[in-house]
Amino acid sequence: MGTRRLTLLRHGKAQSIDSCAEDFERTLTRRGCIEVQEMAARIVYRDLIPDLILVSPAERAWATAEIVAAACELDAKQVQCARELYLATPETTWRLLKHCDAALTHVMICGHNPGLSQIASRLGPQPQARELPTAGIATAIWHSAQWQTLEPESAGGCDLDDPESMADLWA
Numbered sequence: 001m002g003t004r005r006l007t008l009l010r011h012g013k014a015q016s017i018d019s020c021a022e023d024f025e026r027t028l029t030r031r032g033c034i035e036v037q038e039m040a041a042r043i044v045y046r047d048l049i050p051d052l053i054l055v056s057p058a059e060r061a062w063a064t065a066e067i068v069a070a071a072c073e074l075d076a077k078q079v080q081c082a083r084e085l086y087l088a089t090p091e092t093t094w095r096l097l098k099h100c101d102a103a104l105t106h107v108m109i110c111g112h113n114p115g116l117s118q119i120a121s122r123l124g125p126q127p128q129a130r131e132l133p134t135a136g137i138a139t140a141i142w143h144s145a146q147w148q149t150l151e152p153e154s155a156g157g158c159d160l161d162d163p164e165s166m167a168d169l170w171a
Contacts, residue, residue, distance in 0.1 A: 003143050004146070004150065006123075007106065007108040008109050009053075009108055009109065009110045010110075011056075011110065013028065013032035014027065015029055025059050026059060037067055049106070053107075053108045053110055054110070055079060056081075056111040057085075058086050085110075089115055093115055113132060117130060124152075124158045127152070137160070142155055
């Protein structure tokens with residue numbers, strides 16, 4: 001058993017639902033691309049580089065994951081589409097996480113609200129309402145744990161970051 005880290009990444013700002021025939025096909029806006037590039041830089045700066053990104057197949061989530069993967073210099077095999085993450089419930093997402101390979105120490109899940117915010121709200125010994133904005137992340141650590149035995153409440157805490165954060169990470 002070892003340390004496990006989960007990072008939840010909500011996709012960047014996407015086109016409005018009215019601009020696309022299908023929700024699944026909504027792409028990142030210019031602002032969304034900038035948000036994700038900023039967060040990708042912060043992920044690298046904070047050394048939150050995942051071993052694996054599991055990503056919803058929706059266009060906006062896939063584009064988000066590709067930007068982060070490029071910034072983290074991940075191989076294509078380290079970014080995997082998980083169809084069940086498209087608008088997934090927290091239970092579906094957590095079930096997927098529990099099946100991760102034991103050799104992985106840090107998994108990033110790139111997907112959608114409300115599911116990701118609902119999981120983030122349960123992370124740590126004192127769960128609290130957390131709303132992930134577009135391109136926002138929530139990250140949590142478990143010590144001496146295995147993926148299949150993780151529970152959100154047993155995380156050591158939950159750190160949040162987003163493009164609008166006032167924290168000066170570059171100081």
